[in-house]
Amino acid sequence: MNQIYPVIIEILQIAILLIAAPVFIGWIRMLKCWSQGRTSAGILQPYRDIAKLFTKDVVLAENASWIFRFTPYLVFGVTVLVGAIVPILSVDLPLSATADVIVLIGLFAIARFFTALAGMDIGTAFGGMGSSREMMIASLAEPAMLMAIFTVSLVSRSTSLSQIVHVITSKGFILRPSIAFAVLAFILIAIAETGRIPVDNPATHLELTMIHEAMILEYSGRHLALMEWAGMMKVFLFAGLGIAVFFPWGIAPKDNLIYLPAAILFLAIKLCLAGTGLVLIETGLAKMRIFRIPEFLGSAFLFATLGMLSYFILE
Amino acid sequence: MISDITPFGTAFFSIILLLAAIVIAAFLNKYQKLLISVSFSITALSCLMASIAGIWGVGAGYVESTTISMGIPDLPFHLRLDPLSGFFLVVVGLLSFFVSVYSLGYVKGFIGHRSVTHLVIFYCLFITGMFLVILSDDALSFLISWELMAASSYFLVMFEDERVENRRAAFLYLVVAHVGAIAILLSFGILAGLTTGFKGFDGYTFDAMRQAEFPAGWATAAFLLAFFGFAAKAGVIPFHVWLPEAHPVAPSNVSALMSGVMLKTAIYGIVRVSFDLIGISNWWWGAIVLIFGLISAVLGVLYALMQHDLKRLLAYSSVENIGIILIGIGLAMIFTYFEMPQLAALSLLAGLYHTLNHAMFKGLLFMGAGAVLYATKERSMEEMGGLIHKMPWTAALFLVGCISISALPPFNGFVSEWLTFQAFLLSPSLQTPLLNLLIPLGAALLALAAALSAACFVMAFGVTFLGRWRGHHNSPPPFDSPLSKGGYRGVKGGNGGLEVDWYMRIGMIMAALACLILGILPTMTIGWMDALSEQLVGDKITITAGEFGWLWLTPIAHERASYSAPIVLIVVLAVVLLAYILLHIRKAAVHRAPLWDCGFEKVTNRMQYSAASFSMPIRRIFGFLFSIREDVRAVYPTGNPLFPKRLRYHLKVRDRFWGLFYKPVADASIWISRKVGKLQQGRIQMYLIYSFITIIVLLLFLR
Known part of the structure; x- marks a missing residue:
């Protein structure tokens, strides 16, 4: 029984990831509509979008090579693997030892690497533009992200996510200056990495502001569906990662089935709050000029480094 | 008889085989095609033997040395194979093997264009030099082999000497290499002198140096001289200027070797001198290595991003990777000084693992760049594009190199960077506040370098292989340039198929496989490398690494961190396959259509x-x-x-x-030479006066 139990949780978690990610995006869009005085399409609209795309034929650009066709599957696969590793519900995940948090960032990086290549594959100006900007943002966001994570892993003496969750929940709620800086940095980075306002606008196809959308402009049919779905999961996972690393209270500990429903409830509440926070940021701020982004990410990097330094100096 | 074969004997025999290849090459001058096939096959065989010797030697933790009475009377050559030299023998041997197979195809491109005899001879001498550098066990034979390596690579850079930039690059390379060699010579001089108290010549063997105790000041001087001397060869910033000049202009098989393994001999030198011969006696030695490593890593990749010549980009990226290797080695020095052998073992292995990895993927990338150059005769990426359709093999293999060098899982570059990050993260608070500041900052800069290198290689691959042909011709040039004449069979004529022949492809395939294997089986590799860390820092990490079998890489403890590349690979592939099958149950048509591009028209x-x-x-x-x-x-x-x-x-x-460092020095030396040159009047009377004055002056002093 004890052998099967973690496997069940693993499967449950992946299922929740696949199902809840579109709902989470739907929730964000709905809130955004409300806050801007528009009528929303309902929380389930992302499902309808994905389902529609899956039934459509694929239109491939003449010049597309295997990289362009392979990328959606790879991005989807990598995102699912990340979802199997981040402890969203319980720390008792058999796959969580596969990758620590540095590998996790590496996995996101490989998805991005291929997306950027796919953007350049078809040979349009927009694709290249998107790839170039995405890689610029990523090359600044990634070190900041690692620094924020490093701060947490110094506190918990581990880079394994399950262990981080375990240590932080068992220590009780202590306000550490290092973690406070790291949270701040993480929020800024998560916004940049998931391509939300003020860094990128996911709802636009306006040539000058596109970043992520520019790379996937030529996708259609099932390829686009996979890319969109993976994108939704990425937002979900960044929220999940932030929750697991910084607010892990409520995630089920080892060998404890009873906690599971509570863990699901906690997760739902935390995600609702995270979505609300995101909507407040997106509604309150305007999109930045592209060359303001380095300053934005620079401040994230600064916060993360301050967090790390304050760990070495104060704690 | 079989029982007599030792790793050392195998390595020695491989050197003899290389010398034989040189002799054969000299005789086959008239039969160029035969020359290429015969000598590169022998070279490949010998390199394979050398790497087998290395793998065997390191695995067995084996040490053997011998003395050859050659060279100056009473100062015989000493050769020694220990785990450290065995490891570098593998680094050099393995890539040289791949590149030699590749050269079987690549060098044929020069036939009908120029004689390749001296390319072959210097190529063999170059590899011989590298093997001897690694095997030599005294200062004399080390420096002689070092010079052999430098001189032969100078001639290789000069190979296509009709172009002025090649001559210029080769000269620059020679100057920097020799300034470095002088520093190394002085360092060995200090060590050898102190060993015997400046009273004889017996101190020149490494064995004597190992036994000796050095006073702190002299040890520091020797270390700094050796570090900067080797840094000039390794292309550490600010000594890197020769590297982006010399590596791109050499024939691509040579640039693969120069970037992939020649730089590593300098790393070997740093490790050998600091850990083995002198011993770490100051923490700030490590800090210096770490700082230079960090500067090289970040600036190297930024410079790489600014390039548009593919091979120049790769050369600058070598600067970056040398920086990453030095970060690991610098950390190992710091931890050794503070007597934390396990952490020292971790960071040293991280650095050395990256050495091996970099040899594999940089070799692969240079071979790929060579294949592109071979097929398109184009150096600038700005004129390329869409080659993935014309050269599918090269494109896929180059992509493997790009993924590996960008430190993306599950390939090999990621493993070594992951280990370096772990070393950073595990470092406890040290007693020196400067280090406590430097170490977190170092982690951040390493992360920046890794992320920028991903951007750099998206650019390199994307611009070269993806999109459509950017050149001023409407399509890639048909294959009829002078280099290819003589019915070259690897290239399909007509419809623009530019793929290179099977020798070149196999060379690249083997390197790509090495990247994958080193990436997904790091635990085995680290278990194999244990003898190394035990020799140098007196601890190993395999007990913890191997705890969960070959599947899991857990450098210190299971709770601290773990990584399983095979599972990452399998799960991702499984999900990809599942998604693919599920989406192909229902037949949806795939239409090919012109570019949409947001509805813009006439996209050229x-x-x-x-x-x-x-x-x-x-x-x-x-x-x-x-x-x-x-x-x-x-x-x-x-x-x-x-x-x-x-x-x-x-x-x-x-x-x-x-402009900052080199131009002033170059200008000053030209200025001084001009002034000194005024002495040369070309008239015998003047010279007689000079001699007369000199004799008077000497008489005054030596009265």
Whole structure:
């Protein structure tokens, strides 16, 4: 029984990831509509979008090579693997030892690497533009992200996510200056990495502001569906990662089935709050000029480094 | 008889085989094709033997040394194979093996164009030199082999000597290599002298140096001289200027070796001298290595991003990777000084693992760049594009190299960077506040370098292989340039198939496989490398690494961190396959259609993003590090400024170091030579007066 139990949780978690990610995006869009005085399409609209795309034929650009066709599957696969590793519900995940948090960032990086290549594959100006900007943002966001994570892993003496969750929940709620800086940095980075306002606008196809959308402009049919779905999961996972690393209270500990429903409830509440926070940021701020982004990410990097330094100096 | 074969004997025999290849090459001058097949096959065989010897030697933790009575009387050559030299024998041997197989195809491209005899001879001498550097066990034979390596690579860089930039690059290389060699010579001089108290010549063997105790001041002097001497060879910033000049102009098989393994001999030298011969006696030695490593890593990749010549880009990226290796080694020095052997073992293995990895993927990338150069005769990425359709094999293999070098799982570059990050994260609070500041900052800079290198290689692969042909011709040039004449069979004629032949492909395939294997089986590799860390820092990490079998890499403890590359690979592939099958149950048609591009019309190939435009955001952010000259000029054919016909954009990005450090020195030396040159009148009377004055002066002093 004890052998099967973690496997069940693993499967449950992946299922929740696949199902809840579109709902989470739907929730964000709905809130955004409300806050801007528009009528929303309902929380389930992302499902309808994905389902529609899956039934459509694929239109491939003449010049597309295997990289362009392979990328959606790879991005989807990598995102699912990340979802199997981040402890969203319980720390008792058999796959969580596969990758620590540095590998996790590496996995996101490989998805991005291929997306950027796919953007350049078809040979349009927009694709290249998107790839170039995405890689610029990523090359600044990634070190900041690692620094924020490093701060947490110094506190918990581990880079394994399950262990981080375990240590932080068992220590009780202590306000550490290092973690406070790291949270701040993480929020800024998560916004940049998931391509939300003020860094990128996911709802636009306006040539000058596109970043992520520019790379996937030529996708259609099932390829686009996979890319969109993976994108939704990425937002979900960044929220999940932030929750697991910084607010892990409520995630089920080892060998404890009873906690599971509570863990699901906690997760739902935390995600609702995270979505609300995101909507407040997106509604309150305007999109930045592209060359303001380095300053934005620079401040994230600064916060993360301050967090790390304050760990070495104060704690 | 079989029982007599030892790793050392195998390595020695491989050197003899290389010398035989040189002799054969000299005789086969008239039969160029035969020459290539015979000598590169022998070289490949010998390199394979050397790497087997290395694998065997390291695995068995084996030490053997011998003395050859050659060279100066009473100062015989000492050779020794221990785990450290065995490991570097594998690094050099393995890549040289791949490159030699590749050369079987690549060098044929020169037939009918120029004689390749001296390319073959110097190629063999070059590899021999590297093997001897690694095996030599005294200062004399080390320096002789070091010079053999430097001189033969000078001639290899000069191979296509009709171009002025090649001659210039080769000269620059020779100058920097010798300035470095002088520093190394002085360092060995100090060590050898102190060993015997400046009373004899017996101190020149490494064995004597190992036994001796050095006073702190002299040890520091010797270390600094050795470090900077080797750093000049390794291309550590600011000694890197020769590297982006010399590596691109050499034939591509040679650049693969120079970038992939020649730089590693300098790493070998640093490790050998600091850990083995002197011993770490100051923490700030490690800090110096760490700082130089960090500077090289970040600046190297930023310079790489600014390049548009594919091989230059790769050369700068070597600077970055040497930096990453030095980060690991610097950390190991720090931890050794503070007596934390396990951490020292971890960071040393991280650095050395990256050494091996870099040899594999940089060799692969240079071979790929060579294949592109071979097929398109084009050096600049700005003129390429869409080659994935014309060269599918090369493209896929180059992609493997790009993924590996960008430190993406599950390939090999990721493993070594992951280990380096772990070393950073595990470092406890040390007693020196400076280090407590430096170590977190170091982790951040390493992360920056890793992320930028991903951007750099998206650019390199994307601009070269993806999109559509950017060149001024409408399609890639047909294969009829002078280099290929003589019915070259690897290239399909007609429809623009530019794929290279099977020798070149196999060379690249083997390197790509090595990247994958080193990436997904790191635990085995680290278990094999244990003898190394035990020899140098007296601890190993395999007990913890191997705890969960070959599947899991857990460098210190299971709770601290774990990584399982095979599972990552399998799960991702499984999900990809599942998604693919599920989505192909129902037949949905795939239509090919012209570009949509947001509805814009008349998109031409020249409108695609190029390397210059791809790197523009990063150039703008980090622009203060370069000297950039941008120049936009409009051309008005009608003379009316309202109707420009075309815009000409000119961009020149230069290394600031040239102007900062090298130009003053070069100018000063030219100025001094001019002044001194005035002595040379060319008249015998003047020279007689000089001699007369000299004799008078000498008489005054030696009265």
